Amino acid sequence: MTINHHPPEDLLADFAAGRLDEADRLVVGVHAAQCPRCRRFIAAIEQLAGAALEQAAPVTMADDAFATIMAAIDEPEAAPVPALSRPVPLLDDDLPEILLRCRFGKSRRVAPGVKMQPIVLPGAGQSRAFLLWSAPGTRMLEHSHTGTELTLVLKGSFSHQGGDFRPGDFDFGDGEVDHQPIVGNDMPCLCLVAMSGDLQMRGWLGRLISPFVRL
Numbered sequence: 691m692t693i694n695h696h697p698p699e700d701l702l703a704d705f706a707a708g709r710l711d712e713a714d715r716l717v718v719g720v721h722a723a724q725c726p727r728c729r730r731f732i733a734a735i736e737q738l739a740g741a742a743l744e745q746a747a748p749v750t751m752a753d754d755a756f757a758t759i760m761a762a763i764d765e766p767e768a769a770p771v772p773a774l775s776r777p778v779p780l781l782d783d784d785l786p787e788i789l790l791r792c793r794f795g796k797s798r799r800v801a802p803g804v805k806m807q808p809i810v811l812p813g814a815g816q817s818r819a820f821l822l823w824s825a826p827g828t829r830m831l832e833h834s835h836t837g838t839e840l841t842l843v844l845k846g847s848f849s850h851q852g853g854d855f856r857p858g859d860f861d862f863g864d865g866e867v868d869h870q871p872i873v874g875n876d877m878p879c880l881c882l883v884a885m886s887g888d889l890q891m892r893g894w895l896g897r898l899i900s901p902f903v904r905l
């Protein structure tokens with residue numbers, strides 16, 4: 691897997707410091723599990739934090755700090771949950787194991803050629819997590835965000851002004867970003883998304899359908 695797009699460094703730093711809410715942590719964690727470069731960055735932040743602690747007080751960072759973080763990613767659920775709530779139509783067996791262990795709500799259609807399925811997380815954070823399935827060649831409406839949108843490609847691909855995004859790639863959107871993703875023609879695209887706030891559609895068509903697009 692060649693990964694070309696990574697989370698912004700401040701997001702990785704917040705992940706390392708445990709400052710992300712559950713949904714954001716899930717998406718960054720699934721990316722980091724696939725991305726040696728981001729794991730190294732997170733480990734470096736850990737070491738810096740450890741060094742700062744050593745200077746501040748006679749405490750040393752545990753050798754297994756990073757392993758502990760990765761273990762925490764592996765177990766995003768605080769409480770024991772059923773292995774897999776069925777049906778899970780958007781998810782294949784060959785997807786990241788962390789996701790196979792999550793609980794899912796009911797999938798629903800949000801627009802022509804676009805379906806979403808919520809992921810049930812225990813902590814009530816600002817962001818919600820869901821799978822987003824789009825048919826080949828789907829053109830999303832141009833939109834911006836009132837909050838943040840963290841997207842990890844699991845299967846297929848999409849493109850927008852920021853480049854081409856393939857499995858493992860991470861896309862960060864916020865109110866500064868105005869984009870119109872187009873899904874690759876060859877196969878459906880499945881993404882893991884954490885979103886806070888709402889989508890803001892652009893153009894007359896976007897404003898017209900915006901009350902009906904709920905993610």
Ligand SMILES: [Zn+2]
Nearest residue numbers: 696725727728
């Ligand atoms: Zn990465």
